[in-house]
Amino acid sequence: xxxxxxxxxxxxxxxxxxxxxxxxxxxxxxxxxxxxxxxxxxxxxxxxxxxxxxxxxxxxxxxxxxxxxxxxxxxxxxxxxxxxxxxxxxxxxxxxxxxxxxxxxxxxxxxxxxxxxxxxxxxxxxxxxxxxxxxxxxxxxxxxxxxxxxxxxxxxxxxxxxxxxxxxxxxxxxxxxxxxxxxxxxxxxxxxxxxxxxxxxxxxxxxxxxxxxxxxxxxxxxxxxxxxxxxxxxxxxxxxxxxxxxxxxxxxxxxxxxxxxxxxxxxxxxxxxxxxxxxxxxxxxxxxxxxxxxxxxxxxxxxxxxxxxxxxxxxxxxxxxxxxxxxxxxxxxxxxxxxxxxxxxxxxxxxxxxxxxxxxxxxxxxxxxxxxxxxxxxxxxxxxxxxxxxxxxxxxxxxxxxxxxxxxxxxxxx
Amino acid sequence: xxxxxxxxxxxxxxxxxxxxxxxxxxxxxxxxxxxxxxxxxxxxxxxxxxxxxxxxxxxxxxxxxxxxxxxxxxxxxxxxxxxxxxxxxxxxxxxxxxxxxxxxxxxxxxxxxxxxxxxxxxxxxxxxxxxxxxxxxxxxxxxxxxxxxxxxxxxxxxxxxxxxxxxxxxxxxxxxxxxxxxxxxxxxxxxxxxxxxxxxxxxxxxxxxxxxxxxxxxxxxxxxxxxxxxxxxxxxxxxxxxxxxxxxxxxxxxxxxxxxxxxxxxxxxxxxxxxxxxxxxxxxxxxxxxxxxxxxxxxxxxxxxxxxxxxxxxxxxxxxxxxxxxxxxxxxxxxxxxxxxxxxxxxxxxxxxxxxxxxxxxxxxxxxxxxxxxx
Numbered sequence: 001x002x003x004x005x006x007x008x009x010x011x012x013x014x015x016x017x018x019x020x021x022x023x024x025x026x027x028x029x030x031x032x033x034x035x036x037x038x039x040x041x042x043x044x045x046x047x048x049x050x051x052x053x054x055x056x057x058x059x060x061x062x063x064x065x066x067x068x069x070x071x072x073x074x075x076x077x078x079x080x081x082x083x084x085x086x087x088x089x090x091x092x093x094x095x096x097x098x099x100x101x102x103x104x105x106x107x108x109x110x111x112x113x114x115x116x117x118x119x120x121x122x123x124x125x126x127x128x129x130x131x132x133x134x135x136x137x138x139x140x141x142x143x144x145x146x147x148x149x150x151x152x153x154x155x156x157x158x159x160x161x162x163x164x165x166x167x168x169x170x171x172x173x174x175x176x177x178x179x180x181x182x183x184x185x186x187x188x189x190x191x192x193x194x195x196x197x198x199x200x201x202x203x204x205x206x207x208x209x210x211x212x213x214x215x216x217x218x219x220x221x222x223x224x225x226x227x228x229x230x231x232x233x234x235x236x237x238x239x240x241x242x243x244x245x246x247x248x249x250x251x252x253x254x255x256x257x258x259x260x261x262x263x264x265x266x267x268x269x270x271x272x273x274x275x276x277x278x279x280x281x282x283x284x285x286x287x288x289x290x291x292x293x294x295x296x297x298x299x300x301x302x303x304x305x306x307x308x309x310x311x312x313x314x315x316x317x318x319x320x321x322x323x324x325x326x327x328x329x330x331x332x333x334x335x336x337x338x339x340x341x342x343x344x345x346x347x348x349x350x351x352x353x354x355x356x357x358x359x360x361x362x363x364x365x366x367x368x369x370x371x372x373x374x375x376x377x378x379x380x381x382x383x384x385x386x387x388x389x390x391x392x393x394x395x396x397x398x399x400x401x402x403x404x405x406x407x408x409x410x411x412x413x414x
Numbered sequence: 415x416x417x418x419x420x421x422x423x424x425x426x427x428x429x430x431x432x433x434x435x436x437x438x439x440x441x442x443x444x445x446x447x448x449x450x451x452x453x454x455x456x457x458x459x460x461x462x463x464x465x466x467x468x469x470x471x472x473x474x475x476x477x478x479x480x481x482x483x484x485x486x487x488x489x490x491x492x493x494x495x496x497x498x499x500x501x502x503x504x505x506x507x508x509x510x511x512x513x514x515x516x517x518x519x520x521x522x523x524x525x526x527x528x529x530x531x532x533x534x535x536x537x538x539x540x541x542x543x544x545x546x547x548x549x550x551x552x553x554x555x556x557x558x559x560x561x562x563x564x565x566x567x568x569x570x571x572x573x574x575x576x577x578x579x580x581x582x583x584x585x586x587x588x589x590x591x592x593x594x595x596x597x598x599x600x601x602x603x604x605x606x607x608x609x610x611x612x613x614x615x616x617x618x619x620x621x622x623x624x625x626x627x628x629x630x631x632x633x634x635x636x637x638x639x640x641x642x643x644x645x646x647x648x649x650x651x652x653x654x655x656x657x658x659x660x661x662x663x664x665x666x667x668x669x670x671x672x673x674x675x676x677x678x679x680x681x682x683x684x685x686x687x688x689x690x691x692x693x694x695x696x697x698x699x700x701x702x703x704x705x706x707x708x709x710x711x712x713x714x715x716x717x718x719x720x721x722x723x724x725x726x727x728x729x730x731x732x733x734x735x736x737x738x739x740x741x742x743x744x745x746x747x748x749x750x751x752x753x754x755x756x757x758x759x760x761x762x763x764x765x766x767x768x769x770x771x772x773x774x775x776x777x778x779x780x781x782x783x784x785x786x787x788x789x
Contacts (some may be wrong), residue, residue, distance in 0.1 A: 001416065002713075038763070269783060273784060273788075293779045297699065297731070297779070304705055312418075331594045371771075386689035387694055392667050392691070395678075395682040396682075
């Protein structure tokens with residue numbers, strides 16, 4: 001029972017530290033520290049440029065995409081080395097958020113299913129941050145029920161012709177490429193008629209419309225496809241095997257474990273310590289303390305759960321569905337914390353301008369961003385199903401549409 | 415990083431589980447639940463033969479001199495088996511008090527017999543409704559004689575001696591509090607069973623009328639020593655709570671798989687699946703926090719206080735959550751005396767109180783986090 005590195009891990013950490021000491025973009029450190037929860041504190045900085053510059057620097061020194069093979073621009077590092085890198089990169093990792101989907105999901109999927117020629121052509125620029133990739137999965141008719149998607153791909157000569165609509169595509173508006181799951185056969189049951197492709201996001205016939213979110217920002221998009229042509233050689237996996245390919249993509253999402261997910265607790269503790277109420281600092285209030293304690297132990301529980309996963313990785317074990325608890329706990333906790341922090345502010349809790357609101361409106365930003373955390377990348381309800389079915393061994397849900405040809409599944413509730 | 419128990423420790427845990435499955439079955443727990451015996455004497459003897467009581471007691475005082483990590487895995491299994499024995503009172507409390515504050519003579523006198531199970535100790539703190547505070551302690555020692563009443567005292571009837579928290583100088587503040595050891599079989603001690611929510615761990619009211627009191631630790635240091643020992647006991651008890659949480663979750667899961675309603679196992683309904691998933695989440699967070707506590711206890715870390723309060727709050731919440739929802743998943747049958755769900759429900763609610771209630775530990779946690787933040 002210890003938190004110590006093995007000698008090899010310590011050696012690796014040392015080399016990471018010394019490179020970061022010499023190369024990290026320290027001018028952004030302070031701003032990045034106070035950013036988060038949909039709250040950006042990098043004022044007057046071109047975040048896209050800063051991110052690409054940092055990625056390029058890492059790539060040139062061999063610190064990009066640690067888990068990828070060297071030949072495609074990675075480092076061929078072990079999973080535990082990747083975790084050590086994440087721990088040491090710390091606040092600067094926020095500059096990699098543009099690349100998370102490309103590096104964590106699209107790249108690994110390409111590695112399994114793309115041709116050697118495509119891998120050599122597309123993966124190194126992705127690792128270097130020259131290109132940004134997105135993942136075109138969710139649709140208006142297929143969110144949690146991804147296999148209910150309706151975007152059509154029809155064969156025409158050596159090309160496929162795509163028509164339909166995707167939604168909730170993070171970063172589509174600045175992406176160069178994307179991986180796209182489509183329906184190629186509506187006459188078979190829904191999981192069997194899917195096919196995966198990758199495509200150039202500048203292809204004719206693609207229209208991208210940003211979605212204005214609850215918090216006024218636009219990180220997600222709707223993407224419309226009108227007769228978009230994709231050459232057959234950009235198909236990933238066999239025709240009709242798209243479901244299996246998408247599972248590879250989603251499995252990779254789960255491998256990205258690092259520190260525990262943020263809940264907003266340290267920020268709330270600071271806030272309650274400094275906030276003066278009529279009877280002294282808020283933290284002296286019994287009601288406040290009780291709530292703080294509950295969120296403290298959840299936050300601590302997530303942190304040490306992550307440490308247990310890291311220990312398992314260190315022994316060469318593969319993380320499993322039990323890692324679903326991170327977001328399931330962090331999302332609702334963040335939302336509760338935001339609401340409580342506003343409550344402590346009285347009527348002024350409604351203020352949103354950082355110059356007027358308490359704590360530079362950090363908790364207001366958290367309030368307006370947190371609903372998304374509970375939905376994106378698996379809703380709270382889907383995560384509970386995963387835990388119930390895959391960890392506890394309970395029966396899968398009864399699926400009435402499972403063996404029905406896709407085009408005979410009812411589409412209207414009433 | 416190896417934030418986990420070692421293979422040897424896991425093996426010890428398996429060994430303890432096998433032993434307790436055989437010797438502390440629900441059937442034998444019910445003998446204590448329904449009968450007059452203060453604890454399961456055959457099980458106690460068996461635990462002593464396995465050497466479990468002496469696990470973390472140094473070899474020079476008759477123990478095995480293993481680490482607290484070994485004691486943590488044993489605690490988890492005792493909790494899983496809802497073992498009806500005064501293990502926590504004797505080992506997590508009495509032995510810890512003596513290790514923390516005893517003279518060499520006291521260690522030599524008590525520890526070997528605690529390690530062998532020959533002697534049973536307990537803690538006498540509470541003096542009625544409300545959490546114990548320096549103000550609530552009115553039992554007093556004068557001229558080596560203790561006078562006052564303690565209620566309730568966990569394992570007070572099973573124990574041979576008690577570490578009593580008492581006042582050695584008048585007033586209301588902590589500086590007047592000291593610890594004394596009292597022979598519960600000696601003159602001036604009256605013990606009476608009290609009815610409680612969990613008769614598998616019997617409790618007593620003890621009246622001291624001029625009972626001989628042996629000082630433990632310096633006069634006036636009692637409250638400080640108590641806080642330190644409660645922290646250590648909270649981590650070990652956290653593992654007991656964790657073992658109980660896991661078992662309650664398993665029982666609920668198994669029942670949900672077997673019980674049919676509306677033509678399907680009830681475990682196929684999302685309302686039930688999600689309830690079980692939430693129990694798993696609580697138990698997992700508690701496990702991770704308990705490991706943090708175990709690390710702090712075994713390394714005597716500076717963060718021991720923070721880790722203890724974290725463990726205590728998390729494990730208490732998890733066990734109460736899992737045990738109450740275990741009954742809910744079982745439906746009406748969960749409310750019968752015949753089904754075992756109530757053993758866990760009772761124990762979870764007893765353990766939630768036995769070292770001071772949740773609100774006290776929430777306060778300790780926030781005080782400690784705040785102090786760390788300010789540093």
